[in-house]
Amino acid sequence: MGKGDRRTKRGKLYAGSFGKSRPKDPAKKKARAAKAAKKA
Secondary structure, eight states, rough: OOOOOTTTTHHHHHHHHOOSSSOOHHHHHHHHHHHHHHHH
């Protein structure tokens, strides 16, 4: 649980990567989910 742990948000920030613990943009994700729900 630190900078070297890529499974945590802190580790993702340090590594400069994205994933489940650090999504790229939560606002965009919400908008996309709403659009998909509207279609279905």
